[in-house]
Amino acid sequence: MKKALVCGAGGFIGHHLVTHLKKEGFWVRGVDLKYNEFSKTQADDFFIADLRDPVICRNIVDQRFDEVYQLAADMGGAGYIFTGENDAAIMHNSACINLNILEACLRRNTHRIFYSSSACMYPEHNQVDCTNPNLAESSAYPANPDSEYGWEKVFSERLYLAYHRNHKMEVRIARYHNVFGPQSTWTGGKEKSPAAICRKVACAKPGETIEIWGSGQQTRSFLCIEECLEGTTRLMRSAWTGPVNIGSEEMISINNLASMLIAISGKPLSIKNIPGPVGVNGRRSDNRLIYEKLGWKPSQPLLTGIKQLYTWIEKQVEPQKELVFS
Ligand code: NAD
Numbered sequence: 001m002k003k004a005l006v007c008g009a010g011g012f013i014g015h016h017l018v019t020h021l022k023k024e025g026f027w028v029r030g031v032d033l034k035y036n037e038f039s040k041t042q043a044d045d046f047f048i049a050d051l052r053d054p055v056i057c058r059n060i061v062d063q064r065f066d067e068v069y070q071l072a073a074d075m076g077g078a079g080y081i082f083t084g085e086n087d088a089a090i091m092h093n094s095a096c097i098n099l100n101i102l103e104a105c106l107r108r109n110t111h112r113i114f115y116s117s118s119a120c121m122y123p124e125h126n127q128v129d130c131t132n133p134n135l136a137e138s139s140a141y142p143a144n145p146d147s148e149y150g151w152e153k154v155f156s157e158r159l160y161l162a163y164h165r166n167h168k169m170e171v172r173i174a175r176y177h178n179v180f181g182p183q184s185t186w187t188g189g190k191e192k193s194p195a196a197i198c199r200k201v202a203c204a205k206p207g208e209t210i211e212i213w214g215s216g217q218q219t220r221s222f223l224c225i226e227e228c229l230e231g232t233t234r235l236m237r238s239a240w241t242g243p244v245n246i247g248s249e250e251m252i253s254i255n256n257l258a259s260m261l262i263a264i265s266g267k268p269l270s271i272k273n274i275p276g277p278v279g280v281n282g283r284r285s286d287n288r289l290i291y292e293k294l295g296w297k298p299s300q301p302l303l304t305g306i307k308q309l310y311t312w313i314e315k316q317v318e319p320q321k322e323l324v325f326s
Contacts, residue, residue, distance in 0.1 A: 003027045005065045005110075007051060007101060008072030009043055010034045012184040013116070013176075013228060017069055018043045020229045031060050032072065038183040052093055057100035061108045067236055068105055068113040072097050075149060076190030078213065081120070082277035087148040094149075098156040102163050112170040114236045115160045117243060119177040119283055120150035130219045130253070130282035137175070137243060137289050146280055157243055164241055172235050177247025177285040181225030181305065182312035193254060194222055194306060198313040201261045204269050210262075213276025216255030221248040221284040224305030227298035231290065240293050247285025250302050254278075260303065264310050 004021050008014035009030025015038075021028050022042040030043035033050060049056045051072050061068070074093035080086055098115070105113055119135060123144035126134040143154045157173055164171040178192065186195040200210040223246065231246040252260070255271055262269045287297040 001025065001027050002066040003029070003063070004067040004069065005029045005031070005061065006043070006069045006071065007031050007097070008070070009041060009046065010036045011071060012181070013179055013225065014069070014071040015039070015041065015183060016181070016225050017071070017229055017232065020233070024233075026067075029060070029065075036183065051100060052096040054100040054103065057104040058107065061101070061104040061110060064108055065105075065110045066112065068101070068110055069116075069232070069236070070098065070101050070113060071116045072101075073116070076185070077192035077196065078277045078279050079196075080190050081147050081149045082279055090149050091152045094152045095155060098159055102159065102169075106163065106167055106169065111168070112172070112236065113160070114172045114174070114232065115156065117153045117157050117173055117175045118150065119175055119245070119247060119285070120147055120279075121145050121153040121157065121175060122150075122283075124280055127280035127282050130217055133219070133280070133282035133284055134286075135177075135245065135284060136286045137245060140243075161241070171241055172238075173241065173243040174232060174235055174246040175243055176223070176228065177245060177283065178220050178222045179225060179228045180222050180309055182309060184309075186313050186316060193220070194257065194309055195313060197254075197258050197261055198310045199317060201258070201265050201267070201269065202310070202314045202317040204267065206267045206269070209270045209272045210258065211272050211274045212254055212258050213274060214254065214278035216258070216271065216273045217253050218278050218280070219251050219253050219282045219284065220257075221251045222257075222302055222306070223248045223285070223298055224300055224308075227300055231296070231298060234294050234296055238294055244290045244293065245285045245287060246290065246298075247287070248298050248300075248302065249285055249287050251282075251284040252302060257306075260306060261310055264307055
C-alpha cells in the first residue's frame with residue numbers, strides 16, 4: 001500500500017486532500033497544529049505537532065513516504081495577510097516549516113514532495129489592470145509580490161527548487177489561485193473572500209446592505225476544491241517539477257461575486273463598498289502551461305462550486321443566528 005504524508009492536514013485543502021488520498025487507497029499520515037474544525041479526519045494516523053520544530057519534523061518523517069504534500073502555512077485571507085500586523089509570523093512560521101520538512105524528507109530518502117505556493121508570489125506591477133492581469137508562470141521575475149506572504153512563497157519555491165537541483169528531490173510546485181469550498185474557514189479573521197461574502201449574505205436579512213472591501217472592481221478567479229485536488233495529484237504524479245498555476249481562468253469582480261451570491265440567496269440585498277485590505281487590482285490564473293504540460297486544466301464554472309459553498313455556509317450560520325435572535 002502506498003504511503004502519503006499530508007502536512008497541514010487539519011486545514012482546508014489538506015483535510016480534503018487526506019479524504020481524496022484515502023479514496024485512492026493510500027495509507028495517510030496527517031500532521032497539523034490542530035484537527036479540522038468541521039469534520040473528522042480520514043487519516044490513518046494524525047499528529048498534533050508544530051512543524052516549526054526540526055526535531056518534530058524528523059519524528060514525523062520517520063519512514064519513507066511515497067508522496068509528501070506540504071500544505072502547512074501561516075495564512076489567511078486579505079484581512080490577515082494585508083494588514084501588516086502578521087508579517088513577521090507569516091514569514092517566520094512558514095519558512096521554518098518548509099526548511100524543516102524538506103531536510104527531514106531528504107534524510108529519510110523521501111524524495112517526492114509537493115509544495116503549495118500561491119498566486120500571491122507574482123509581481124504586483126503585472127496585476128494593476130483589473131481587466132488584463134499577467135500571471136503567466138514566466139512573469140514571476142523580477143519578483144515584486146505585494147505582501148510578505150508572497151515573498152515567503154518566493155523564498156520557499158526557490159528553496160524547493162534548490163533541493164531539486166542539489167539533491168535530486170522530485171519536487172512539485174503549484175501556485176494555487178484562490179481555492180474555495182465547503183469546510184473552509186468562514187469567520188474569525190482568516191477567512192478568504194468567497195467564504196466571507198457567503199457569510200455576509202447568509203447573515204443578512206432581506207432589505208439589508210452587505211459591506212464589501214475596496215471598490216469592488218478588483219478581480220479574481222476562484223477554483224473549487226475538487227479541481228484543486230485533481231490538479232495537485234496530477235502534477236504530483238507527472239514527471240514535471242513546475243512551478244505551475246493551479247487556478248481557474250474565469251475572472252470575476254468582487255462586487256459581481258457578491259451579486260452572484262445575493263442572487264443564489266434569493267434575498268433582496270444591496271452592496272456598500274467600504275475601505276479595507278484588498279490586495280492587487282486584478283488576478284486570474286493563466287492555464288496555458290498546465291494544459292501544455294499535463295493536458296489538463298480546471299473547467300468547472302464558478303457558479304456550480306459557489307452554490308455548494310453558499311449552501312454549506314448557510315448551514316453553519318443558522319445555529320448562530322438562532323442564538324443571536326432568540
Ligand atoms: P489553511 O490555513 O486552512 O491550512 C494550513 C494549515 O497549516 C492549518 O490547518 C494550520 O493549522 C497548519 N499549520 C500552520 N502552522 C503550522 C505549524 N507550525 N505546524 C503544523 N501545522 C501548521 O490553508 P489552506 O487554504 O488549506 O492552504 C493550504 C496551502 O495552500 C498553504 O500553503 C497556502 O499558502 C496555499 N494556498 C492556498 C490558497 C487558497 O486559496 N486556499 C491559495 C494559494 C495558496
